[in-house]
Amino acid sequence: MNNIICACGHENPEGTVLCGNCGRPLTTEAKKQKLADMRYEGTARRSQTYNKSIIDKVWNFFSSVKVGISLIIIILVAAAIGTILPQVLFVPVRGAAEIAAYYERVYGSFGSIYNWLGLSDLYGSWWFQTLIGMLGISIIVASLDRVVPLYKSLKKQRTRRHGSFMKSQRLFAQGENILGEDTLSISEEKLKDLRYKVKREKGALLAEKGRFARWGPYVNHVGLIIFLLGVMLRTLPGFYMDETMWLREGETLAIPEVPGFYLESKEFILETYDKEQTDEVFGEAIERVGTIASNFQTDVVLYKNSEDALPGQTTDLIEVKKESIQVNKPLKFEDYAIYQMDFRLDELSTMHFNLSNKATGESLGDLSINLDKPEPFYDLGNGATVELKGYYPDFSGFENGEPQTKSPVPNNPAFLVEMITPETPKGETSFVAIKQTVEPFGDNNYKLEFQSVDTRDISGLTIRKDKTLWILALGGVIFMIGVAQGSYFNHRRIWIHENNDGQLVVAAHTNKNWFGIKKELDQVTETAQLPQYIDQQDAEDQELKKDGEKSS
Amino acid sequence: MTQLVSISSNLLFVAFVCYLIATLFFGGAVKGTKVGTTSNSEKRWGLLGIIVTIIGFISHLAYFITRWIAGGHAPVSNLFEFTTAFGMMVVGSFILIYFIYKTPVLGLFALPIAIIIIGYASMFPSEITPLIPALKSYWLYVHVITAALGESILAISAVAGLVYLLKSVDISKKSKQRFWLEAVMYTLILAVGFVASTTTFSLMDYEASFNYVDKEQKAKSIIYNTPPLFGMNEYEALTPEAMTPLVETPSIINAKKLTTVTWSLLFGTLLYGLIRLITRKPISALLKPFAQKANLQLMDEIGYRAVSIGFPIFTLGALIFAMIWAHEAWARFWGWDPKEVWALITWLFYAAFMHLRFSKGWQGEKSAWLAVIGFIIIMFNLIAVNLIIAGLHSYA
Numbered sequence: 001m002n003n004i005i006c007a008c009g010h011e012n013p014e015g016t017v018l019c020g021n022c023g024r025p026l027t028t029e030a031k032k033q034k035l036a037d038m039r040y041e042g043t044a045r046r047s048q049t050y051n052k053s054i055i056d057k058v059w060n061f062f063s064s065v066k067v068g069i070s071l072i073i074i075i076l077v078a079a080a081i082g083t084i085l086p087q088v089l090f091v092p093v094r095g096a097a098e099i100a101a102y103y104e105r106v107y108g109s110f111g112s113i114y115n116w117l118g119l120s121d122l123y124g125s126w127w128f129q130t131l132i133g134m135l136g137i138s139i140i141v142a143s144l145d146r147v148v149p150l151y152k153s154l155k156k157q158r159t160r161r162h163g164s165f166m167k168s169q170r171l172f173a174q175g176e177n178i179l180g181e182d183t184l185s186i187s188e189e190k191l192k193d194l195r196y197k198v199k200r201e202k203g204a205l206l207a208e209k210g211r212f213a214r215w216g217p218y219v220n221h222v223g224l225i226i227f228l229l230g231v232m233l234r235t236l237p238g239f240y241m242d243e244t245m246w247l248r249e250g251e252t253l254a255i256p257e258v259p260g261f262y263l264e265s266k267e268f269i270l271e272t273y274d275k276e277q278t279d280e281v282f283g284e285a286i287e288r289v290g291t292i293a294s295n296f297q298t299d300v301v302l303y304k305n306s307e308d309a310l311p312g313q314t315t316d317l318i319e320v321k322k323e324s325i326q327v328n329k330p331l332k333f334e335d336y337a338i339y340q341m342d343f344r345l346d347e348l349s350t351m352h353f354n355l356s357n358k359a360t361g362e363s364l365g366d367l368s369i370n371l372d373k374p375e376p377f378y379d380l381g382n383g384a385t386v387e388l389k390g391y392y393p394d395f396s397g398f399e400n401g402e403p404q405t406k407s408p409v410p411n412n413p414a415f416l417v418e419m420i421t422p423e424t425p426k427g428e429t430s431f432v433a434i435k436q437t438v439e440p441f442g443d444n445n446y447k448l449e450f451q452s453v454d455t456r457d458i459s460g461l462t463i464r465k466d467k468t469l470w471i472l473a474l475g476g477v478i479f480m481i482g483v484a485q486g487s488y489f490n491h492r493r494i495w496i497h498e499n500n501d502g503q504l505v506v507a508a509h510t511n512k513n514w515f516g517i518k519k520e521l522d523q524v525t526e527t528a529q530l531p532q533y534i535d536q537q538d539a540e541d542q543e544l545k546k547d548g549e550k551s552s
Numbered sequence: 553m554t555q556l557v558s559i560s561s562n563l564l565f566v567a568f569v570c571y572l573i574a575t576l577f578f579g580g581a582v583k584g585t586k587v588g589t590t591s592n593s594e595k596r597w598g599l600l601g602i603i604v605t606i607i608g609f610i611s612h613l614a615y616f617i618t619r620w621i622a623g624g625h626a627p628v629s630n631l632f633e634f635t636t637a638f639g640m641m642v643v644g645s646f647i648l649i650y651f652i653y654k655t656p657v658l659g660l661f662a663l664p665i666a667i668i669i670i671g672y673a674s675m676f677p678s679e680i681t682p683l684i685p686a687l688k689s690y691w692l693y694v695h696v697i698t699a700a701l702g703e704s705i706l707a708i709s710a711v712a713g714l715v716y717l718l719k720s721v722d723i724s725k726k727s728k729q730r731f732w733l734e735a736v737m738y739t740l741i742l743a744v745g746f747v748a749s750t751t752t753f754s755l756m757d758y759e760a761s762f763n764y765v766d767k768e769q770k771a772k773s774i775i776y777n778t779p780p781l782f783g784m785n786e787y788e789a790l791t792p793e794a795m796t797p798l799v800e801t802p803s804i805i806n807a808k809k810l811t812t813v814t815w816s817l818l819f820g821t822l823l824y825g826l827i828r829l830i831t832r833k834p835i836s837a838l839l840k841p842f843a844q845k846a847n848l849q850l851m852d853e854i855g856y857r858a859v860s861i862g863f864p865i866f867t868l869g870a871l872i873f874a875m876i877w878a879h880e881a882w883a884r885f886w887g888w889d890p891k892e893v894w895a896l897i898t899w900l901f902y903a904a905f906m907h908l909r910f911s912k913g914w915q916g917e918k919s920a921w922l923a924v925i926g927f928i929i930i931m932f933n934l935i936a937v938n939l940i941i942a943g944l945h946s947y948a
């Protein structure tokens with residue numbers, strides 16, 4: 001390690017740009033610059049000091065803001081590409097082959113390629129997540145690389161800086177000391193009024209405020225990292241759970257993945273805005289759009305198994321609470337939340353039939369078939385019985401004379417029944433569906449006639465457990481504190497000293513909002529009759545401008 | 553209540569007119585050509601300008617409040633309402649920045665942009681819609697209002713950037729900068745083209761209905777309010793006297809929207825052509841004199857200041873509050889919905905902006921370009937993502 005020894009005698013580590021003691025420029029490059037590069041106070045950072053081992057190289061890679069910005073831009077562009085076509089999450093099919101077919105069918109060959117490149121599941125892809133991971137590493141490394149030296153150098157600032165340091169500040173003044181000995185005291189007073197902390201040293205003054213704003217970026221980066229950690233944690237088992245359940249009115253089911261808890265749906269409610277009843281201001285909109293839903297709601301009762309119940313036993317459930325789950329109002333208990341996400345209306349639940357004599361119309365009684373759990377045998381009294389020989393909940397037609405069902409959901413229930421009456425003790429067979437009756441073995445005397453059907457609604461509920469939420473919230477809060485700290489406050493410093501020629505030298509620096517510090521410096525300049533400062537950057541601009549005008 | 557609604561829309565109109573007048577006043581305030589000097593008459597114009605702007609803003613705010621009372625919910629629940637509120641906040645942010653920096657030139661450019669935004673908003677159905685279940689939440693107000701506020705402050709940085717560019721880009725020589733600056737102007741005119749075409753056809757009461765087959769192979773019907781240049785997939789015209797579409801489009805394209813966009817392009821281009829024909833100058837050359845008095849250093853500073861004020865608010869509204877609400881309403885705090893993704897993209901963009909500025913010294917002109925691009929991304933999220941990429945967020 002070659003330390004650099006400044007003219008003032010201070011030893012600086014290799015890589016230092018401005019002397020840590022007096023602020024003289026140390027590198028040839030810094031000496032050439034008209035305005036000092038004040039980032040990180042010109043201190044040496046690890047990334048500029050070491051570049052030998054692999055670890056150094058990796059460190060230097062991630063500590064480069066250039067690399068960080070490139071990562072941000074790449075993620076940004078990738079994220080945008082992911083919005084060109086809907087992600088697999090949003091398409092109505094599942095399974096790789098179906099998904100491929102869907103993209104092909106709906107979006108043509110472009111869709112095919114998009115899907116084939118993996119862009120249809122971009123945000124879940126390994127490479128996208130790797131990019132995010134690299135961004136996280138970059139934020140950590142870059143911050144550590146800078147915050148440590150920055151902290152050290154701000155802590156041991158000297159009051160008097162070298163003339164070359166002063167001169168290379170953007171706001172700079174040099175001139176006669178009008179008030180002589182009193183200048184610094186008057187300045188100090190004014191600066192204290194402006195809430196600066198003032199340090200005095202023989203013939204020199206340093207006023208500083210808002211240093212904590214300098215930590216803002218690091219605080220917000222910490223927030224980001226905590227947030228990213230929270231996101232990563234949810235992939236570990238136990239932190240995050242996401243299940244769905246379909247719950248029918250009147251039904252009580254064990255809540256998936258929530259041991260010991262049961263949920264009963266009392267009722268599903270769908271409400272729409274009624275043109276007559278709602279506020280007249282909505283009339284026009286309802287007229288144009290048609291029906292507008294106002295509420296989706298499931299009234300539920302949450303039960304807990306008693307302590308000593310066996311798993312799955314549902315006989316002595318203890319009511320925990322009754323609640324209405326609405327969109328935007330999930331049911332919350334322990335670590336869980338249950339959301340109203342979906343619904344299906346009017347699923348058939350019970351069918352009512354009447355057994356009657358075809359010729360006379362005489363009725364032998366009614367029977368009701370529960371479509372979830374049909375009984376095998378129905379006794380109508382007076383000697384008549386009906387036996388259920390086959391149940392086809394979602395009847396789709398006959399195949400080789402056999403009735404078929406598409407699914408176990410009672411969308412179109414059909415039954416094969418045998419009816420026994422005192423008149424027909426041998427029994428008659430009939431196939432009964434909602435709109436059709438088939439008598440496979442010739443004409444019957446009796447018929448089972450469809451009367452009516454009860455329906456019920458089904459609620460689609462999502463069950464969530466998310467133990468990472470507080471980590472995410474913590475990250476978010478810290479991030480906000482950090483950005484506010486770095487954005488709404490500025491670190492301002494004003495240096496004043498008398499140089500060896502008895503002239504007054506003034507310099508000022510802020511990390512942002514030059515307009516603000518200028519207004520304050522104006523006040524101090526006026527009160528203490530300091531020489532008028534110039535904004536060297538603005539002056540440069542004006543010069544450039546003049547040159548430009550001359551040449552054009 | 554219906555009376556309140558009509559009072560409310562009148563207030564919006566008053567605001568609109570005030571902004572127009574204030575623009576003229578601000579024009580008067582910057583007409584001198586010497587940098588850094590302000591005559592008394594210019595000061596007077598500037599003062600008038602800001603007074604009228606504030607009157608307009610108060611009227612705009614009154615529109616917002618009366619509509620809130622009439623509808624029973626914050627008027628940010630459909631595209632019309634959201635965009636009008638956004639316009640209001642752009643003006644509000646301008647007023648805020650004006651009181652810090654006292655720069656009439658900013659008003660001269662910020663107000664026309666607000667005017668275009670309000671004009672654009674008024675092309676969408678403006679009746680008060682009742683809230684669908686997903687929108688019934690206090691988070692709707694908190695999230696949308698904060699996000700729009702952040703975006704509007706960021707928009708001011710683009711205005712400062714635009715002034716900067718108008719002054720600094722040399723338009724006497726052919727260059728990439730000159731081309732892109734004019735392209736930005738042209739885009740602004742296209743927005744006016746959208747307003748012009750929509751208004752023209754709605755004054756004509758144009759309507760043409762079609763049946764068509766959507767991408768899920770379902771039969772649907774649709775009503776066009778502009779002459780149908782493009783037909784929907786397998787369309788069948790139901791209004792015989794209307795024009796026959798020139799081209800039929802495949803099912804993934806919403807030909808109605810494509811038609812609207814095309815008409816806007818046609819009207820906008822026509823308007824742009826007329827302006828060039830009459831004045832014989834590119835628009836950037838027309839506007840350049842108005843920016844000539846601006847102090848570049850100050851514009852650069854305002855641009856950056858607006859970003860640093862706006863970025864935290866945007867983060868809070870568009871990401872953090874959005875996540876909290878999404879968690880309540882959709883059972884997940886993040887779902888990669890296109891609108892969400894574009895909010896993230898906007899946020900990443902401004903993060904990159906700030907890092908480029910302090911680490912690579914991208915100040916002045918580069919910074920100004922970035923501010924303008926940022927605004928384009930915000931508008932893209934507002935317009936294109938709502939209209940083209942339909943997700944959970946797409947309003948009505």
Ligand code: HEM
Nearest residue numbers: 062063064065067068069135138139142217483486903906
């Ligand atoms: C999306 C991710 C990021 C966000 C939102 C973010 C946010 C911020 C913000 C708001 C600032 C303050 C800027 C200003 O005041 O002008 C900042 C500063 C900074 N960021 Fe980031 N950042 C991100 C990623 C990164 C990455 C990847 C790196 C590193 C490679 C990085 C390195 C820095 C550095 C070095 C500073 C300056 C610190 C100082 O001036 O003392 N940031 N960041």
